[in-house]
Amino acid sequence: MGGPVEEPLLRIEGLRTHFFTSEGVLKAVDGVDLSVPAGKTVCLVGESGCGKSVTARSILQLVDKPGRIVGGSIRWNGATELATLDPAGEELRRVRGGEIGMIFQEPMASLSPMYTVGAQLSQALRLHRDLTKQEAREEGVALLRKVGIPNAEQRYDTYPFQLSGGMCQRVMIAIALCCDPALLIADEPTTALDVTTQARILDLMMDLRAQNDMAILFITHDLGVVAEVADEVAVMYLGRIVEHGTVEQIFSDPRHPYTRALLRSIPELRGSGARRRLTAIRGMVPSLRQVPAGCSFHTRCDHAVEGLCEVTPPPLRKYGEAHVASCHLDEVPAAPAAPAAPVLQVTERVAAETAAEPLLRVEGLAKHYPIGGGLFRKPSGVVRAVDGVDLTILPGQTVGLVGESGCGKTTLGRCVARLADPTAGRILYRTEQGDEVDLATVTGARLKDFRRQIRVIFQDPFSSLNPRMTLQQIVGEPLRTHGIASGGELRDRVADMLTRVGLRPEYMQRYPHAFSGGQRQRVNIARALITGPRLVVADEPVSALDVSVRAQILNLLTDLQEELGLTYLFISHDLSVVEHISDRVTVMYLGKVVEDADTADLYRQPRHPYTEALMHAVPVPDPARRRERHAFEIADDLPDPAAPPPGCRFHTRCAHVRAELCRTDVPELREYGERRSAACHHAAGLTLAGVGSVAREPQVDGRMAGRDA
Incomplete structure (x- = not known):
């Protein structure tokens, strides 16, 4: 699909994975072409039921019965044909985990509650690298440190239920990286996580990609996340790739109506405070039992041409270098902007x-x-x-x-x-x-x-x-x-x-x-x-x-x-x-309210550093702005609610902590103007960044905050 000239690390051509059920054949993946170049991140996006996860599982022959690969090619590293390997054979086992690692969607469900983190990490290490038990422990602890887990020696002996969702996902990443794979397949790795945890996991994955010179196939339905991490984007609908291009091409010049509809449905931060209706895609993804004829998206498309789109499958059109889309229309009319506030007065x-x-x-x-x-x-x-x-x-x-x-x-x-x-x-x-x-x-x-x-x-x-x-x-x-x-x-x-x-x-x-x-x-x-x-x-x-x-x-x-x-x-x-539906917003941290304000006031200028951090952790659906949020990141995971920090409970992660006051005195919830309050010792003197503000580097006692505080 218009990939680079040199042979990619992974090349998928005409992949078809079908499920043979009592109600008929379900074509979950129906002719997918996709390439992942070495050292790049390719995002596979689309709604649930479009075939993203089945495509990923097909690469390593992990598709559950009654599904199976019925056609196509999955060429690994220019030589090995993965689709024809024996699922139980030694060669495919060497590729799984050894050359290609995989992170699954639910970290809490993917890790066994019966075994410690170390036991599960050690099992993967000993299976692929022939290490002794002690060597596996040492390597496992080093991997936990590498993925940013504090007190790695102690965490090695804990059970998954003793860790947060973000920590469990870091463990999953450590297991996937235990053999230094050339390709990491990440199947919705941040879907169940908070925005702050999601931001840290995304940063971790990008850092590891750079350190290990690793490629990533990143599966998600969130185009805000795509804008943060992708080099290339493939948009999937009902078992087929409908658009493929660089991340800049997809976000600045989307050519398929489905891609445009996905982009319009993102609830962006606006800072206006005006509640707005979101632009939703009509209907829902059709059942694989009743895939529409012609263009499979025509039943939900605002630009479908009668007598053409519902009859004839669309051709694959090229719109520039490495940019293709499957649509009958040369130009898709721009959709009108969502009205400012049709939420009735x-x-x-x-x-x-x-x-x-x-x-x-x-x-x-x-x-x-x-x-x-x-x-x-x-x-x-x-x-x-x-x-x-x-x-x-x-x-x-x-x-x-x-x-x-x-x-x-x-x-x-x-x-x-x-x-x-x-x-x-x-x-x-x-x-x-x-x-x-x-x-x-x-x-x-x-x-x-x-x-x-x-x-x-x-x-x-x-x-x-x-x-x-x-x-x-x-x-x-x-x-x-x-x-x-x-x-x-x-x-x-x-x-x-x-x-x-x-x-x-x-x-x-x-x-x-x-x-x-x-x-x-x-x-x-x-x-x-x-x-x-x-x-x-x-x-x-x-x-x-x-x-x-x-x-x-x-x-x-x-x-x-x-x-x-x-x-x-x-x-x-x-x-x-929250901005799109709320008249007023209350922010909680470790059991206490830290800020309360009308929506417009809070988004225009937050009064508490925690609110600022939450606001800027939301992925921005614009690749050109993917580095902006780094100036507002907060350190570490949430402290143990059973032992909250003394003083201001947020001081261990705050980018604006000052001297001993924040560490010893509990801030009261004070009023700042009409109908708003905040629990911060320095709220009156801080100028925090609301939506659209220019990123700054907050100073703490003459140094960058949070990490050292």
Whole structure:
């Protein structure tokens, strides 16, 4: 596909990998051409179900049954034909792990919980390098240091469940690198990680690529990540490459409508504070059982030509050196920009909110979890997951609650919904009659009634739905539980709610496995809203979804809010997502609120260094700006929530820490202007960088901060 003149490290030609099922042949990979030059990073992008992971697994013959390679060539290093090797043979085993390493998508699931990190690393080393147990340990510890794991000697003997997601991914990288491979295949290596952890993992991979002169095949659905790491980009849709070019060509001059649609659906940081509808791709990726004829994208394309695109497969057109696309059109018209705020008079609505009585007030809320202990033992410590939090939510408002994993966001949301009992503090909820009730003290039948009014949308659309229940049973269950409806009325209400969330009523008798991730999240939303709640706690509702599906779900939540008068507590680690849906943002760090402000004010100029770091960790979908965020990086992983640092809890990672004050005195949450507050000793004197600000090098006691603080 227009690759370089010299022989690439990996050349795939006409690859076809099919799955032979009882319902027919599913052509997951159907004629893929792809090259990976030595020392380069090639990103393979597309939505879930487009064949990216199957392509990667085909390279090493790791495709699960009933799938198998049925055609094409996979030429490694100009000589070895990988597609024809014996899957159980010595030659392919030598290539796997030895010459080609692979990082899988879920680090927590990919590592065995039964064995220590060292045992799993040692196994890979001894398998490929014939080392003694002691030699493997020494080499393993050195590898853990190389991938940036602190206290490597101690971490070598820990179990995966004792490590954070970012640390587990570093271990996976160490295992993949144990034999100095020439090619690293990384299958969605940062999908489940916080933006700050993701940024550090991306930097680590690029540093290792440079140190080892290694090529990377990087699989992702996130074009912001692509802009950070790619040299070349291949865009995949329904088993085929539809566009391929350099990263500059793909971002500055995309030629395929699918590529353009993916780029438009990214929720970019804007700094305007105006809530906007995202530009979503119409529909969803078709099932492999019903691949459209002609151009496979024509059913979702805004530029499809009737009588041509649905009949004739498009030719492969060349648009310059190394840039090709599979489209009938010579020129694709530019799409109009998304309107500034069709989110129905947001400015006027927020102005009205400021005069309203709060729907919810959280005062001094705490939730502590004991560590250790048991039937005959006292707890050895306590995790202060939420530690004295104040929060106010007005009617009709969306408050974004942001922070890294482990900062207490989900625990706070569960306390608000009374799915967890608070240790201390008050949760004051204003009833429809205008009275304030402390939900922290409510029990029994009265608590059940309030749970009807405060509902939760859970994070994972796959594990949060019972696979043995139909959609009617799943969505209708809260109606039965609260005695709201049954029989025919229940069916009618479920059908109406499914229609509201964009699903067909005839789906009611189907089971969750029949639906995509985006459709399952719509079911989750329908289940949450079926009781007519006033407040919805949305816990990372789009973090597990593709960028295009994410846009659809965010737009749906906004539409339902306007239609039903909902109030949201929207929990996320991604400030680019939060900006598009929130009127106000609250930032949490290690159980405490460190900043609270209206969206526009916070994005224009944050007051807390942690907010600044979160904001600039979001990948920017522009290759020309890929180095900007480095000036705002924060050091290390999140400290242990069971033993938070003294003084300001952020001082161990802060780029603006000063003298002993930050290390000894706890900063209070102080007001800075109207409707905003921050917990930083130096907030009044700091000029932090908001969206669009020029990167600077913050100074600390005359030196660069964070790393030495």
